[in-house]
Amino acid sequence: MEIxxxxxxxxxxxxxxCKxxxxxPVLNYNSVIEWISSRGERAFLIFGTDVIPYTLYDYPNKPINETDIFKFMERGGTVxxxxxxxxxxxxxNGVKEEIFSKGNPFPFVPKNFERKPMSKNSENTIVGEILEYNPKESWRPxxxxxxxxxxxxxxxxxxxxxxxxxxxxxxxxxRFVRVYDSPYVNVDYVLSLPGKLSNLGIGVRIRNYRRLSDxxxxxxxxxxxxxxGKNNVGKTSVLEAIAMLDTNNVSKIRAFRGRISDQIAETELFLNNEYYRIEFSDASSTRIGDARILLIYSSNANPTVTYEPSILRKVTELLSEFDPNIFYVYLSAGNELRVLFNDKTDVSINELGYGYKSxxxxxxSYVVYQPKIILIDDLEGFALHPELLKQFYDFLLKLDVDLILITTQSSDVYAYLAEKRSDNVRFILIxxxxxxxxxxxxxxxxxxxxxxxxxxxxxxxEVH
Incomplete structure (x- = not known):
């Protein structure tokens, strides 16, 4: 990391x-161009003065994307x-000129140009909480x-x-990071930001959903x-609140719970440099970001989908990783899902053992929805034999998804996963x-x- x-x-x-x-390294009008031109990823340029030098941003003589500061960000640098x-x-060359009227490099415009606060109060999102930001009055939102x-x-x-x-x-x-949109600046915090930005993890905040008030x-x-966690502590509610970020889960949650929420609830999720937010209730919802989330209640794991031939070919390929004796998964003339084995045994999905069926x-469900987030409530309800459970974990670790959250009350479920000794696994006690x-x-x-x-x-x- 260079700063x-x-x-x-x-x-x-x-x-x-600058005081x-x-x-x-402190760069001036001329030296900044040499520094920025040779750097990209894991490099941070902090502006100590809030006027851009023409050496970095010679607009309108150059298109915005060809200016050196935007090429720096294109390569992975952070401003x-x-x-x-x-x-x-x-x-x-030491003369300040207004150029915003000639062109705005952002796909948005500040809501206030007056020299007074637009809002005396602001509050952190979950990203602000991760970055330990101390919000102040807002002048240029x-x-x-x-x-x-x-x-x-x-x-x-x-x-x-x-x-x-x-x-x-x-x-x-x-990325371009904009903090302290006012004459107030906390210098120590700004200088600490590169380290905080380099370690951005996962953030979840849930408000007013069942037991989860904040x-x-x-x-x-x-x-x-x-x-x-213990019964009724909110494990399932955590999954459901996150699942609400995908409209496909609304009917599933309502069918399982009977209702969504009488009051306006809120979920924020920061994951893999994406931000998602939803306000929701039984009556309405307003969301930011488009998340593809698969929610599975183990007590109701049967998908209601149409099985295209391409889907069943992929299902066969993935299921064969668990059992090489499987020849093909297919849909019968009577619209029944069946499994054909190499020894010509042909069985309905309903004739399989519960674990195999799960x-x-x-x-x-995974092949049909192609989710980026998978949420499984009470994995022990899948009734997987220990050896099949271990294989299942190997399978999950290889999936092309951003996040998988599992709730459980079973020691087998957490013990067998811990034995994988994977850096990609964590255990959350609530x-x-x-x-x-x-x-x-x-x-x-x-x-x-x-x-x-x-x-x-x-x-x-407190939080660990």
């Missing part, structure tokens, strides 16, 4: 960072900006935009427009997470709004003398 600070001769609102004795509106002014990851938002009236006070704009492989988890990056239905996250090695170390299902009952400290 440098740009300090120009002119500024609009702030030069606080500090920073232990980083951190504080103070006045980004790209509003340009510094041409922008409207919600799918190209932005919000860090903090302005408080809004019910039904009013949501505005992003601070945000991350994704461009190419890189529940949040800030997690490291992993692929499979196993959630454990596995086949899971693979069918109790009364608190949680603890363990690695496979930590679980294996504890298993000799404690049962994690009982450990979860004792969690009362």
């Amino acid at each position: 440098a600070v740009y300090c120009g001769k002119v500024y609009s609102w702030t030069d606080e960072i 500090h004795k920073v232990r980083l 951190i900006w504080v103070g006045d509106t980004p790209f509003y002014y340009v510094d041409k 922008v409207g919600a935009n799918p190209s932005l990851i919000p860090i903090s938002i302005t408080e809004k009236e019910r039904g009013g427009e949501m505005l992003y006070s601070t945000w991350i704009y994704r461009y190419g492989k890189g 529940f949040k988890m800030i997690l490291p990056n992993f692929k499979i997470g196993v959630i454990m 596995l086949l239905n899971f693979i069918l 109790n009364d709004g608190k949680y603890e996250v363990l690695s496979s090695e930590e679980v294996l170390d504890r298993m000799d003398y404690e049962d994690l299902r009982y450990t979860a009952l004792k969690i009362s400290n």
Whole structure:
């Protein structure tokens, strides 16, 4: 990770960072171009003065995407900006010129150009919580935009427009990070941002959904997470609140629960550099981001789908990884799903053992929906034999998905997964709004003398 600070001769609102004795390379009008031209991924350029130098942004003489600062972001570099509106002014050899009226490089426009706060209050999104940002009054918020990851938002009236006070704009492989959209700047925080941005993990926040009045988890990056806790602590509710980010799950949750929510609930998810948010109730929903999520209740795992030949060929291929004796999965003339084995045995799916049937239905659902997130409630309900369960975990670890969350009350379910010793696995113990996250090695170390299902009952400290 390389970090440098740009300090120009002119500024609009702030030069606080440049007044500090920073232990980083400090670049000027001319040296910044040499530094930025040879860097990309894992490089951070912090603007200590909030006027862009013409050496980096010679617009309109060059198209925006051909300016050096945007080429830096295209290669994977990160720009951190504080103070006045980004790209509003340009510094041409020490002379400040307004160029925003000639062209805005962003697909959004600030909602306020007056020299006064638009909102005295703003609050963090789950991304702001991950970044430990301290939100301040907002002077230059922008409207919600799918190209932005919000860090903090302005408080809004019910039904009013949501505005992003601070945000991350994704461009190419890189990003433009906008914090402190006011004359106020916390220098120490800004200088710490490269480290925080380099370690962005997974964030979940759920409000007003069943028992979860304001529940949040800030997690490291992993692929499979196993959630454990006592009955009625909210394990299933966590999965359902996340599943609501995909409209395909609404009817499934309503059928299982009888209703969604009498009050307006909210879910935020930050995963794999994508931000998702939904406000929902029985009556309506408003969402940001398009998530593909497969929710499976083990007590109701049968998919209701149409089986195209291409789907059944893929299902056969995946199921053969568990049992090489399978020749083909097909749909009979009577529209019945059947399995043909190499020895010519031909059976209906309903004649298979419960565990085998659960596995086949899971693979069918996965192939049909092609989800990026998979949520399985009570995996022990699949009734998989220990050897088949171990194979199932190997299968899950190879799937092309961003996240798999599993709830369980079974020691076998968590113990066999821990034995895989995978860095892509974590175990989440929750109790009364608190949680603890363990690695496979930590679980294996504890298993000799404690049962994690009982450990979860004792969690009362702050987040681990």
